[in-house]
Amino acid sequence: MMELTRKGEYAIRGIVYLAGRPTDKVCLLNDIATAVDVPSTFLAKIFQQFSKIGLVKSFRGTGGGFMLGRAPENITLLEVVEAVEGPIVPNRCVVNPSDCDRSGYCNVHPVWKRVQDEVCKALAGVTLKELAAEHKAK
Amino acid sequence: MMELTRKGEYAIRGIVYLAGRPTDKVCLLNDIATAVDVPSTFLAKIFQQFSKIGLVKSFRGTGGGFMLGRAPENITLLEVVEAVEGPIVPNRCVVNPSDCDRSGYCNVHPVWKRVQDEVCKALAGVTLKELAAEHKAK
DNA sequence: CCCTAAAAAGATATATATTGTCTTTTTTGT
């Protein structure tokens, strides 16, 4: 339950890789796909979604490719995940409260709210800069 | 993303209802299903799963039905959810770390661990007793 | 202006998971 899809995983891999590249030049989709081991046609769809909301900037034609849309320290993991998976909704009652008052008041509802809150907080607390950073030997 | 399935929702409804009934007598599956507005054939499958792990006790034959397997204050929402949805796994790397070290060390991994932890904590912090309680007018 | 590189867009395909239903079997009390 509550599992990230392949699409979400791929999305993170791709954009984290991009965040680790020099910011002054574009990356080819195929290079990214190869580097992070994702089917390039699938990654293309993902990056199209990123592009639409400005998470990445795309350049078409010869010399084209992708760049991060903003500085990596200003993009959170939450944004990335929600860009491709939609909003964090542990139960539909959280998005549509009318489902919830099936019989008066539902005691479970606040729990899902809490879950939603905690997940968002955890994901919003990490930026692409941190994710792209070389890890220290442990 | 991270959405409870119908099955999970139904499971909660069913067992919370059971927790709100007198503990000294059995409930018929059909009565529960009707009360919580769930297809009874579907709820049957769910309660079979509950029964196997002892969350509920089942009695077959005439006069049979279901009872809670333990006192409602000793059953957490986490147990109920995991009984039908499986473990809380926000990303498969959390369950199978070998997926994770695709390229050395993955900075995202601890975030998923954290998410897993927070969700479990939130769900484990609520018992059926609380969920079955009449809510106070607010 | 043409050619090529590259992303965007759209159509299609397959596999898996979800959400059930229906039938048969087993158990149990009367």
Add this chain to the structure above:
DNA sequence: ACAAAAAAGACAATATATATCTTTTTAGGG
């Protein structure tokens, strides 16, 4: 023996996930 009730198993429709392939649009370079 009969009836009530859960257990078990087979089946089916739908939705979602996971892609792939083709065509179109855009842009740069000669």
